[in-house]
Every structure is written in C-alpha cells, then in structure tokens.
Amino acid sequence: MLKIMQSDESKIWSLDEVLSGCDWNDQAVAVGAGLGLSNLGFVETFESSETEIKLSSEGLSAIENGLLEARLWNWISTSNSPDMASLQQSFERHEAGPGVGLLKRMGVILEAGKFSAKDPKSVEETISMRSEFLSRLPAKASSLNNELLEHFRGRKGFIESHDTTTRTWKITSQGLSIPEDLLVEKEMVSEITTELLQSENWRNAEFRAFDVTLESATPRTGRSHPMQALIERIRNIFLEMGFSELVEDYVQTAGWNMDALFIPQDHPAREMQDTFYLDNPSEMVLPDEIMELWSEIHTSGGDTGSVGWGGNFSKEISQKGLLRTHTTVNTIQYLAENPSKACRMFTVDRVFRKEAIDRTHLPEFHQIEGIIMEEGANLQMLVTTLKTFYEKMGYPEVRVRPAYFPYTEPSLEIEVKWRGKWLELGGAGIFRPEVTEPLGITHPVLAWGMGLERLAMLVLGLDDIRQLYISDLEWLRNQPII
Ligand code: PHE
Numbered sequence: 001m002l003k004i005m006q007s008d009e010s011k012i013w014s015l016d017e018v019l020s021g022c023d024w025n026d027q028a029v030a031v032g033a034g035l036g037l038s039n040l041g042f043v044e045t046f047e048s049s050e051t052e053i054k055l056s057s058e059g060l061s062a063i064e065n066g067l068l069e070a071r072l073w074n075w076i077s078t079s080n081s082p083d084m085a086s087l088q089q090s091f092e093r094h095e096a097g098p099g100v101g102l103l104k105r106m107g108v109i110l111e112a113g114k115f116s117a118k119d120p121k122s123v124e125e126t127i128s129m130r131s132e133f134l135s136r137l138p139a140k141a142s143s144l145n146n147e148l149l150e151h152f153r154g155r156k157g158f159i160e161s162h163d164t165t166t167r168t169w170k171i172t173s174q175g176l177s178i179p180e181d182l183l184v185e186k187e188m189v190s191e192i193t194t195e196l197l198q199s200e201n202w203r204n205a206e207f208r209a210f211d212v213t214l215e216s217a218t219p220r221t222g223r224s225h226p227m228q229a230l231i232e233r234i235r236n237i238f239l240e241m242g243f244s245e246l247v248e249d250y251v252q253t254a255g256w257n258m259d260a261l262f263i264p265q266d267h268p269a270r271e272m273q274d275t276f277y278l279d280n281p282s283e284m285v286l287p288d289e290i291m292e293l294w295s296e297i298h299t300s301g302g303d304t305g306s307v308g309w310g311g312n313f314s315k316e317i318s319q320k321g322l323l324r325t326h327t328t329v330n331t332i333q334y335l336a337e338n339p340s341k342a343c344r345m346f347t348v349d350r351v352f353r354k355e356a357i358d359r360t361h362l363p364e365f366h367q368i369e370g371i372i373m374e375e376g377a378n379l380q381m382l383v384t385t386l387k388t389f390y391e392k393m394g395y396p397e398v399r400v401r402p403a404y405f406p407y408t409e410p411s412l413e414i415e416v417k418w419r420g421k422w423l424e425l426g427g428a429g430i431f432r433p434e435v436t437e438p439l440g441i442t443h444p445v446l447a448w449g450m451g452l453e454r455l456a457m458l459v460l461g462l463d464d465i466r467q468l469y470i471s472d473l474e475w476l477r478n479q480p481i482i
Contacts, residue, residue, distance in 0.1 A: 001033045002042055003183045005171040012046070013169045032190070034169050035214070042175030046168045051141035051161045053149065057472075058157035059134055067134075069106065070127045072099040076108070082115040094359050094463065134158075160474065220477070227366075227468055229482040230456055231348050234368055237392045238346040241385070243370060246347040248330040253284045255318030257329040259294040260336070261407035262434040264309040265317050269325070276352050276363075278321035290336075291315045293438040304433040323352035326449055327369035328407070332435065335373065339440040342374035348452060359464045366452035368426070373445045379410060382428055382446040386414055390425075393455070403427055407435045407447075414450060418458050426450025 004021035005013060013021075018030045037043040055063065065071070075090055076082040088096050100110075106126050108117045117123045133148040141149065141161065152158045188208040189196065196202050224232070235245065254277075258270060269275065293302070294313065301308035324330070327347050334345055347369045355361040372385065387398045397417035405411045408429025415422040428448035436445060453465050459482060462468070467475065 002037060002175055002178065005043065006176060006180060009171055009176055015167060031167065034167065041172060043169045043171055047165055049163060049165050051163050052138055053141050053144060053159050053161050054138040055134065056157050056160045059159050063134055067127065067131055068095055068099045069102040070131060072103055073123055073127060076115045083113045226460055226479045226482055227456060230459060233482055234348055237389060241388065243344040243346040246330055246334055246345045250324045250350055252322060252324045252329050253286055253318060254320040254322055255286050255291065255294065256333055257322060257324055259318050260332050261328060262297065262432060263406045265314060274354050275325055276323040276354060281321040283319045284321050286319050291318050294318065297434050297438055302438060304437045306434050325353050326351050327367045328447065328449055331369055331371045331447060335441055335445065336439045340442065342443060344372050346370040362453065362465055368450045368452050371445055371447045373443050375443050377444040377446050379430065386428060386448060390416055405429055407432055425454050
C-alpha cells in the first residue's frame with residue numbers, strides 16, 4: 001500500500017483506488033493495512049461518516065398510495081359532507097383515527113360536525129413538502145430537511161437510516177522517506193485456519209498482531225423470537241403460581257371441542273365459515289358411552305337439573321375432525337381423565353378459526369388457557385388469579401365484566417387497562433354442571449382462555465398483529481428483551 005502511495009505523493013487515495021492499486025479484493029485488508037501504516041505515522045487517514053436515509057415499508061406504501069394525510073385531505077376537500085361519520089365509511093378504522101390526528105396537527109379542525117381548515121393552503125403545502133421529501137429517498141441525511149427528517153423518524157416504519165464511513169489516505173513525509181527497495185510485499189497471517197495448521201505453511205508464516213483496542217462491528221447473536229420469549233415468560237409465571245403445563249394435539253373432534261362444553265350442535269360458531277373442519281381425518285371415532293352422555297345432556301339436561309337444548313343430538317357431528325378452535329378442548333379432556341384430583345393446569349398453545357386476516361385478526365393464533373379445580377374454588381379466586389397473572393405481566397389494572405359462554409356460569413370478560421383504555425383480553429368463568437357432571441367432576445372448576453397475540457400487542461406496543469409473523473429481521477433485531 002505504501003509503495004503505490006509513493007507513486008503519487010500528493011494524492012488522496014480512496015478505498016477503491018487502494019484496492020485496485022494493490023490487487024486486493026478485500027476491503028477489510030485495505031482498511032487494516034491503512035490502520036497499521038497510520039499507527040506507524042506513514043500515512044494519514046481521513047474518515048467521514050454519512051447517514052443514508054431509505055424508505056421503509058410504510059414509506060414505500062405512501063409513495064405508492066399517497067400519504068395518509070394526503071388521502072384524507074383530498075377526501076375532505078372534495079367531499080360534499082366532510083363529517084366524521086362519512087369519513088369513517090370511506091376509510092378503515094386504523095386509518096381514520098391516526099389520519100385525523102395527523103390532520104389536526106396540521107391545522108384541520110372539526111367544527112359543527114364538519115372538517116375544515118383555517119388555512120387550506122398551508123395544509124396543502126405541508127402535505128406536498130412531506131410527499132416531496134419521501135420521493136427524494138434514498139438520500140444522504142445531510143442533504144435533507146432536518147425538520148421533515150425528524151417528522152418521519154417519529155412515524156413508525158416510514159424511513160430507516162444506515163450509517164456508512166468513508167476513509168481516504170494520504171502518504172506522510174515519513175512514509176515517503178522510506179526507500180522503495182525496502183518495501184517488499186509480504187503476506188501475513190491474520191487468521192489461523194485448519195488448512196493453515198494442516199499444511200506446513202504455518203512454520204514460516206508471519207503473523208499479524210491484533211490491535212484489540214480497535215472498534216469493530218458488534219457480532220449479531222441469535223435470540224428468541226419475541227413471541228417465543230413471551231410464551232416463556234407466561235409459562236414461568238404460571239409455573240411460579242403452582243400450575244402444571246398441559247401440551248396436547250390441535251387435531252380434535254367436534255365432540256370434545258364443542259359437545260363436551262355444552263355448545264349446542266346448531267351454534268353458529270360451529271359452521272364451516274368459522275371452524276376449520278378436516279378432510280383427513282374427517283372423522284375420529286369416539287366411545288359410544290361418552291357420546292351418549294353428551295346426547296342426554298344436550299337433549300334433556302340429564303341429571304343436572306338443566307333442561308338441555310332440546311332437539312336432536314348427532315353422534316356423526318360429534319366425531320367430525322377439526323382444528324381446535326380453543327384450548328378449552330384440552331383442559332376439558334384433562335378433567336375427563338382426572339375427574340376427582342384437585343388440579344391447577346395451564347396451556348399456551350395454538351388455535352385456529354376461519355378469520356379474515358386484518359390488523360387484529362389471524363386464522364391461527366394462541367390462547368393462554370387455564371383451570372383450577374378444587375374444593376371450594378369460587379369466583380373471587382378466579383378473579384384474583386387472573387389479576388395476579390396480569391400484574392406479574394406488568395398490567396396491574398384489570399377488571400372483569402359479565403359475559404356469556406355456553407359452558408360457564410357465571411361468565412366473565414377480562415379487561416386490562418393499557419394507555420388509558422380498557423382492552424378485552426379473554427374470557428373466563430366457572431364450568432356449568434352440564435359440562436362437569438357427565439364427566440364425574442364434583443369440585444368447582446374455574447376456567448379461562450385469553451388471547452396471547454392481543455397481549456403481545458400490548459407488550460410490544462404493536463398496532464398490527466401481522467407484524468409478529470412477517471419475519472421482518474430489522475424489526476425482530478430491535479425488539480426489547482421480554
Ligand atoms: N374458550 C373461550 C374462547 O375461546 C374462552 C374461555 C375459556 C371462556 C374458558 C370461559 C372459560 O374465547
């Protein structure tokens with residue numbers, strides 16, 4: 001490197017020029033050699049850093065479809081009745097809310113039920129400046145308007161920055177003073193490889209000293225996916241609270257998934273459009289005795305004092321194969337096998353429902369299910385258990401509200417306060433006699449089933465559930481340790 005530099009003493013050498021001049025093809029070698037030479041005072045190194053700003057997913061979609069505020073403003077300025085209700089009809093909820101927020105900050109007001117702006121020109125100017133900013137990307141941060149840059153930095157998923165360092169070198173008089181014939185090219189070993197050790201070459205090799213004080217790139221290590229980490233944390237909390245884990249198959253019968261839970265055979269949630277029934281196995285044989293029990297309960301209430309649902313009970317329907325729609329199918333089977341042993345069980349596992357995919361729904365998701373069966377178990381205990389769980393998760397404000405499930409009485413909805421709002425996270429209740437008596441269970445059973453993805457959205461601060469599963473490496477790397 002010094003030799004080529006001596007060929008032109010006033011030149012400032014770029015990395016590319018050094019690489020081609022020395023016949024090297026490895027940047028790291030050139031940078032390392034340059035560093036060695038500058039430590040000896042033979043060359044001077046100049047370094048400059050630049051940040052490049054690129055579009056991220058939201059930014060790209062804004063380029064394609066227009067900025068949200070631009071689309072909303074366009075709608076407001078062309079609509080005959082620019083009011084909230086018609087805006088909500090023209091835009092989806094996840095756009096309308098944040099969009100109105102953006103516009104308000106730009107001076108749009110909602111007065112007498114209608115949107116308008118005191119200074120429409122300035123709204124338009126802001127919008128066009130923002131669009132123009134995005135259309136210039138990718139660009140160097142230093143060439144961009146700082147205020148707009150900060151604005152988009154504050155909006156999730158719009159832009160990303162990449163730092164690059166540019167180095168150039170110039171020979172010093174000390175470097176020039178070294179006689180050319182002293183400069184011989186010598187290969188030095190910087191990495192000891194198996195090949196080197198196996199060959200005899202290491203005997204005569206010269207080794208380059210490491211400078212351990214130099215800065216280097218932080219190695220990227222593996223880490224758990226945030227969902228997996230969250231599951232682990234939930235597991236630990238339940239184990240700590242004295243629960244045992246239940247892990248079961250997600251291929252189940254309609255009988256255990258629904259009949260055992262006193263869900264009537266004509267319940268709408270059983271329809272093909274809500275449940276994934278299987279072609280293989282389309283049917284799974286169940287013991288006749290258990291189906292007889294369910295049949296009696298469903299048609300007449302058996303000995304429970306209930307009158308049942310009436311109508312007919314089909315064993316064919318019971319034996320249909322499906323993908324479980326809730327993990328309650330597993331806790332109820334556990335109880336059927338262990339009807340008299342007091343227990344505290346939990347499971348965090350996958351369930352399936354035919355949902356259209358959107359910001360808050362997926363056809364495949366997870367539930368946090370649990371039961372407590374013991375003498376004297378009561379509603380207060382159920383509420384306290386759920387409160388304790390959410391408190392340990394970091395959400396101390398929990399409330400329950402009356403709800404309805406065919407298999408519990410009373411039934412509850414569990415809500416957690418997050419950023420000032422109550423969010424529904426799951427259902428709970430005490431199993432009805434129609435569920436417990438045919439299985440020979442005598443103690444009360446407290447049960448709950450809560451959404452894991454919903455909780456993940458709170459923990460990770462997400463507004464779109466799909467983010468959890470799109471394998472966006474950049475996002476995954478930046479997630480906090482849960
Ligand atoms: N299985 C219910 C659901 O999927 C939740 C639930 C579980 C409700 C246990 C009550 C008791 O939403």
